[in-house]
Amino acid sequence: MKRHLLSAADLSRADALLVLDTAAQLAQVADRPVKKLPTLRGRTVVNLFFEDSTRTRISFEAAAKRLSADVINFSAKGSSVSKGESLKDTALTLEAMGADAVVVRHGSSGAPHRLASSGWIGGSVVNAGDGTHEHPTQALLDAFTLRENLAGGEGDLTGKKVTIVGDVLHSRVARSNVLLLSTLGADVTLVAPPTLLPIGVETWPCNVSYDLDPVIPESDAVMMLRVQLERMTDSYFPTAREYSRRYGLDNHRMSLLSEQSIVMHPGPMNRGMEITADVADSKRSVIVEQVANGVSVRMAVLYLLLGGNAPAETPIDGPLEGI
Amino acid sequence: MPRIVVTGASPLGGAAVDIVIDGDRIVEVVGGGKADTGGARTIDADGLVALPGFVDLHTHLREPGREDAETVESGTRAAALGGFTCVHAMANTEPVADTAGVVEQVWRLGKEAEWCEVRPVGAVTVGLAGQHMAELGAMAASAAQVRLFSDDGKCVDDAVIMRRALEYVKAFDGAIAQHAQEPRLTEGAQMNEGVLSGTLGLRGWPAVAEEAIIARDVLLTQHVDSRLHVCHVSTAGSVELIRWAKSKGINVTAEVTPHHLLLTDELARSYDPHFKVNPPLRTQEDVLALREGLADGTIDAVATDHAPHPVEDKECEWSAAAFGMLGLETAFSVVVESMVNTGLLDWVGVADRMSRRPAQIGRVKGQGGSIAAGEPAHLTLVDPAATWTVRPTELASLSRNTPYRERVLPGRVVHTIYAGNPTVTDGTAERTR
Numbered sequence: 088m089k090r091h092l093l094s095a096a097d098l099s100r101a102d103a104l105l106v107l108d109t110a111a112q113l114a115q116v117a118d119r120p121v122k123k124l125p126t127l128r129g130r131t132v133v134n135l136f137f138e139d140s141t142r143t144r145i146s147f148e149a150a151a152k153r154l155s156a157d158v159i160n161f162s163a164k165g166s167s168v169s170k171g172e173s174l175k176d177t178a179l180t181l182e183a184m185g186a187d188a189v190v191v192r193h194g195s196s197g198a199p200h201r202l203a204s205s206g207w208i209g210g211s212v213v214n215a216g217d218g219t220h221e222h223p224t225q226a227l228l229d230a231f232t233l234r235e236n237l238a239g240g241e242g243d244l245t246g247k248k249v250t251i252v253g254d255v256l257h258s259r260v261a262r263s264n265v266l267l268l269s270t271l272g273a274d275v276t277l278v279a280p281p282t283l284l285p286i287g288v289e290t291w292p293c294n295v296s297y298d299l300d301p302v303i304p305e306s307d308a309v310m311m312l313r314v315q316l317e318r319m320t321d322s323y324f325p326t327a328r329e330y331s332r333r334y335g336l337d338n339h340r341m342s343l344l345s346e347q348s349i350v351m352h353p354g355p356m357n358r359g360m361e362i363t364a365d366v367a368d369s370k371r372s373v374i375v376e377q378v379a380n381g382v383s384v385r386m387a388v389l390y391l392l393l394g395g396n397a398p399a400e401t402p403i404d405g406p407l408e409g410i
Numbered sequence: 411m412p413r414i415v416v417t418g419a420s421p422l423g424g425a426a427v428d429i430v431i432d433g434d435r436i437v438e439v440v441g442g443g444k445a446d447t448g449g450a451r452t453i454d455a456d457g458l459v460a461l462p463g464f465v466d467l468h469t470h471l472r473e474p475g476r477e478d479a480e481t482v483e484s485g486t487r488a489a490a491l492g493g494f495t496c497v498h499a500m501a502n503t504e505p506v507a508d509t510a511g512v513v514e515q516v517w518r519l520g521k522e523a524e525w526c527e528v529r530p531v532g533a534v535t536v537g538l539a540g541q542h543m544a545e546l547g548a549m550a551a552s553a554a555q556v557r558l559f560s561d562d563g564k565c566v567d568d569a570v571i572m573r574r575a576l577e578y579v580k581a582f583d584g585a586i587a588q589h590a591q592e593p594r595l596t597e598g599a600q601m602n603e604g605v606l607s608g609t610l611g612l613r614g615w616p617a618v619a620e621e622a623i624i625a626r627d628v629l630l631t632q633h634v635d636s637r638l639h640v641c642h643v644s645t646a647g648s649v650e651l652i653r654w655a656k657s658k659g660i661n662v663t664a665e666v667t668p669h670h671l672l673l674t675d676e677l678a679r680s681y682d683p684h685f686k687v688n689p690p691l692r693t694q695e696d697v698l699a700l701r702e703g704l705a706d707g708t709i710d711a712v713a714t715d716h717a718p719h720p721v722e723d724k725e726c727e728w729s730a731a732a733f734g735m736l737g738l739e740t741a742f743s744v745v746v747e748s749m750v751n752t753g754l755l756d757w758v759g760v761a762d763r764m765s766r767r768p769a770q771i772g773r774v775k776g777q778g779g780s781i782a783a784g785e786p787a788h789l790t791l792v793d794p795a796a797t798w799t800v801r802p803t804e805l806a807s808l809s810r811n812t813p814y815r816e817r818v819l820p821g822r823v824v825h826t827i828y829a830g831n832p833t834v835t836d837g838t839a840e841r842t843r
Contacts, residue, residue, distance in 0.1 A: 195730060198681075204680070286603050
């Protein structure tokens with residue numbers, strides 16, 4: 088693996104499988120009375136969040152703590168955009184504190200890339216979501232969840248049909264998922280109104296459809312993206328009702344899914360907008376499972392970036408204390 | 411001031427001559443080695459190409475207001491090092507150059523600095539706000555003799571204001587230099603809209619936002635029979651539109667920046683804001699169309715859009731960074747790489763696009779002439795065979811935001827002579843006055 092995780096494109100198929108396999112091993116920790124491994128004792132992980140995201144932050148925090156790392160939460164609201172402390176000064180501060188890994192969430196696309204390539208910090212950079220660019224650990228947890236539910240928890244996702252529905256244009260989750268899931272062999276279809284698809288989407292490694300209904304029966308998984316209401320005032324679609332009617336997942340559409348198909352959502356959900364409450368709470372929904380898997384996958388990422396030893400060299404089957 | 415004899419120079423790439431300068435004029439051009447050098451200061455230009463001093467239609471000198479980024483003094487010194495003997499200072503200063511007072515101040519600072527002629531560009535609208543026409547007549551009649559008006563940085567997007575401005579400047583042979591950018595289509599825009607902007611998650615600046623304004627403006631210009639200049643043309647479609655307008659006899663001229671002749675949007679992959687500029691770097695297809703347009707004369711001039719910014723405005727995340735890049739000291743070399751070494755322009759063409767035509771567009775008397783006896787002595791002597799490595803800290807500009815850091819560029823400005831004064835000798839700015 089590379090030293091940083093900035094984009095899902097940084098992961099080769101072998102890298103991605105390594106993360107998923109490692110995550111599967113580490114997931115066992117969650118079932119123990121003491122949910123902790125000594126692996127990263129003495130290492131410092133900084134959660135650098137320029138944007139509010141309690142869910143992602145606590146997921147990384149739990150992951151780092153289960154590996155016994157020291158965790159520093161740095162909530163740097165207001166970047167240089169709002170004349171707060173600059174990205175550079177924040178980075179230099181963290182470097183002075185000796186951060187081994189910096190988990191960064193930022194409203195500007197490419198900010199983690201800047202941190203990793205500027206020479207301001209020496210540690211590994213993990214992109215925890217940057218602007219409308221990428222969110223690679225979300226894609227990893229989604230791939231993990233898909234594999235658990237559709238592929239018996241091992242191997243890749245060859246031939247699995249995954250449909251991602253909604254605001255692709257502004258979605259870092261969609262970008263990372265298209266890259267990672269296609270790397271893992273899945274057959275990805277994006278569904279959105281044309282206004283919410285980026286220029287050039289036809290060059291992405293996926294299919295594109297403006298209609299949800301024909302895609303549903305063939306999907307092994309449907310991932311609904313959050314659609315923000317302000318997109319309506321920007322004329323991306325006429326009304327919330329029209330959006331729900333054309334692109335929302337309700338009971339009727341869910342009934343067209345095949346028996347084993349699952350429903351996913353990266354959260355937070357707009358119940359009643361892109362997904363109805365009934366669907367979100369149905370037995371097909373793996374949304375809560377996604378959250379749990381997020382911790383395992385992030386443990387694997389931190390372990391692989393900071394531990395330095397791949398499981399191939401340091402077997403982690405059997406008792407986990409060894410890693 | 412002693413006479414100056416430039417020996418062995420090759421004017422526009424022709425046979426070697428000696429050029430004799432007395433005062434601010436060229437007094438004699440004779441075959442190489444034939445001039446009388448007695449008592450004169452000689453400048454050895456053996457192997458160098460002599461070109462008329464370059465005229466930049468688009469320079470941000472940042473004074474008044476942002477003297478931390480550039481001053482008239484530092485910017486014009488950089489201009490001299492880049493081979494320029496005249497620059498047009500853009501109006502988006504603080505305060506905005508929208509009154510006779512501000513344009514005269516900039517003009518006077520240029521005169522005092524003496525590195526090159528400074529021609530202020532006046533704002534079209536008060537405060538660049540696009541609402542009310544500025545006192546264009548007062549600026550035209552001032553000591554600065556303003557002939558080009560631009561809200562550069564902002565588009566005069568209101569069609570009525572644009573129409574009125576185009577009409578109004580006819581009274582004093584002015585022209586509107588339009589920054590063609592439809593504002594609604596480019597809200598929050600960060601880079602060229604295309605496959606790459608979608609991948610990088612950066613808000614797109616579509617080509618149509620430039621082309622729609624150019625199409626409207628050439629039609630307005632035709633309608634009111636005025637004169638339009640299009641700033642920093644960046645797309646293949648814009649070249650097509652301007653070619654069409656010229657074929658219809660519409661009085662439109664256009665400029666292209668050196669960076670749009672050489673660099674593409676691929677550089678945004680680095681998320682390094684040194685490649686963030688407005689209009690944005692476009693695709694290779696656009697680059698080739700711009701080169702072709704400049705070669706066939708559809709595009710009249712190379713203009714730098716020299717845009718200095720302090721370090722902190724570039725040493726940050728992409729979306730927080732300022733738009734713009736330095737250009738004065740690298741313009742000639744970039745033209746050599748993109749136009750001369752590719753066989754698209756010869757030295758006559760370089761002189762035309764970097765000196766003669768921009769001087770005409772700016773109505774700059776005494777610049778952009780030929781290298782002949784009786785002409786004003788504005789000369790740039792260049793070494794086409796030289797190469798150099800761009801080092802931001804070695805540039806004369808107060809700012810360092812060059813996109814060519816550590817890049818090796820061909821062609822080097824060796825000497826610049828402005829109004830008979832050597833401002834640059836052996837690549838070094840000199841102050842002998």
